[in-house]
Amino acid sequence: MKSVKKDTLLEVAERLFYEHGFRGVGLKQIISEANVATMTLYNHFSSKDNLVEEVLKQREERYWSYLDSHVEMDSDSPFILAVRAHGRWLKEQSYKGDMFLRAIEDYAGTDNEIENIARGHKTRLLKYFQQLALKKGKDNGRDLANQITLLLEGSTSMTTLIGAEKATEYSIAMARILVQHTL
Amino acid sequence: MKSVKKDTLLEVAERLFYEHGFRGVGLKQIISEANVATMTLYNHFSSKDNLVEEVLKQREERYWSYLDSHVEMDSDSPFILAVRAHGRWLKEQSYKGDMFLRAIEDYAGTDNEIENIARGHKTRLLKYFQQLALKKGKDNGRDLANQITLLLEGSTSMTTLIGAEKATEYSIAMARILVQHTL
DNA sequence: ACTTAGATAGAATGACCTTTCTAATTTTCA
DNA sequence: TGAAAATTAGAAAGGTCATTCTATCTAAGT
Structure with missing residues (x-):
């Protein structure tokens, strides 16, 4: 059932x-860069919007497996690990x-599923850190x-300006102060 | 010389x-929402890209007069004032x-002036805070x-998710800790 | 070898895009 | 008032866009 063409397209x-x-x-x-015919795309995706949706879902999966593989939830400083993983x-x-923020901006108020998917990702990120804070027993989680x-x-925004390394360096430094401050 | 039509268009x-x-x-x-004819737009702006450029310049001017009017450079905590002003x-x-970040993303690598203008704004922001830090005599300005x-x-990003008030509240709280920490 | 489903190239469609053109009308101001 | 400049509506040119429709071809499995 899985199609190599579909994966290439995504x-x-x-x-x-x-x-x-x-x-x-x-x-x-x-379709040109994927070396695929027009109808192949439309066989796998019902429309361009649908393709955008699938792309976002795929990217979100990738993001979370990235985070999951780098963050040991029971470590001393899961927050720092998460910020570092995000940096990578x-x-x-x-x-x-x-990409998700961009999707929210591009499709906001046009009544389609794309914005929901993108916002869902951000909401999940917030919940993720709330649970982490809860586990650490912080009152102001x-x-x-x-x-x-x-x-x-x-x-993420700063990466465009000063590169990922420096942006991550600064966010880690601030996260450290923050965690220390709210012990 | 100044034209009301041009201002409306912008x-x-x-x-x-x-x-x-x-x-x-x-x-x-x-042109429809500005109640203006097509040629009026093209009399004032040479192309759509040029219109985008002028819009960005105008927005940047507005941003800086916003900051300037809210930040007393010689105050005790100009950084906090700046973060608060940005929140407003x-x-x-x-x-x-x-809008500037979006312009950078949308027009990056297409060899036009738009990206330069947008990046210029961000660079200026960094320089602004560097000068502020210098004035405060911080070694790690x-x-x-x-x-x-x-x-x-x-x-700015968080505003899309939790609104400007809460986003600003958090950034101010963190800025306070930061300034205090690097005295 | 036959069948069936998937993939192919390419054209057709209709909508929308930016930019240019024209010719009539209105505004400005000396 | 009269001349110059600005603005108008609308069409036209020349592209690109997403989507649909052909009709041919390839590959897989029985």
């Missing part, structure tokens, strides 16, 4: 959408802005979770 | 570009992402400036 589409934006990439370019993700996969998330988002 | 274009993205808005919609800007003018900028960028 891979190419994710790269191009990330590089030039959802609206900045046409299907023609995608930035360096390798997200050096110019965040929600605040800490929001602040750590803010640091992640900040480092 | 105002309408800025609103629509921010709301739906540069590529998501057509000139037809802009978010609430009133930038509730869903940052560059680090503090980068971190404060990271907090601003983070609060």
Whole structure:
């Protein structure tokens, strides 16, 4: 059932959408770089919007397996590990802005599923850190979770300006102070 | 020399570009909402890209007069004032992402002036905080400036998720800790 | 070897895009 | 008032876009 063509399409589409934006990439370019016929795309995806949806889902899966594989939840400093893992993700996969934020901006208020998927990812990130804070027995877990998330988002934006290494260095430094401060 | 039509066009274009993205808005919609003929637009702007450029310049001017009017450079805590001012800007003018970051993403690598203008704004922000740190006699001025900028960028992104008030609350709290920590 | 499903190239469609053109009308101000 | 400049509506050109439709071809499994 799994199709190599479909996987190629998803891979190419994710790269191009990330590089030039959802609206900045046409299907023609995608099928051309994927070495696939038009109808092959439409056999696997019902529309361009549907392709965008699948791309976002795939990217989210990849993001979480990235985080999961780098964060030992029971470690002394899971927050720091998460910020560091996010930094690696930035360096390798997200050096110019965040795809989910971009999807939210591009499709906000147009009544489609894309915005929901993108917002879902962000919500999950917040919940992730809230649970982490809970496990650590912090009383102000929600605040800490929001602040750590803010640091992640900040480092993502800053990556465009000063590179992933420096952005991550700064966010880790601040996360350390933060965790220490809310013990 | 100043034309009311041109101002209307800039105002309408800025609103629509921010709301739906540069590529998501057509000139037809802009001239329609500005109650202006096609040729009026082309009399004042040489192309759509040129319109985008002027919109960005205008927005940057507005951003800086916002900051300047709220930040007393010689105050005890100009950093905190700046973060707070940025928070007000978010609430009133930038509730869903940052227009400059978006311009950088949308036009990166397409060899045009737009990306330069957008990056210029971000560079200026960094320099602003570096000078502030210098005036305060901090030895690690560059680090503090980068971190404060990271907090601003983070609060901008978080505004889309939790609103400007909470995002600003968190960034101010973190900025306080930071300034205190690097005295 | 036959069948069936998937993939192919390429054209057709209709919508929308930016930019240019024209010719009539309105505004500005000396 | 009269001349110059700005603005108008609308069409046209020339692209690109997403989507659909052919009709041929390839590959797999029985």
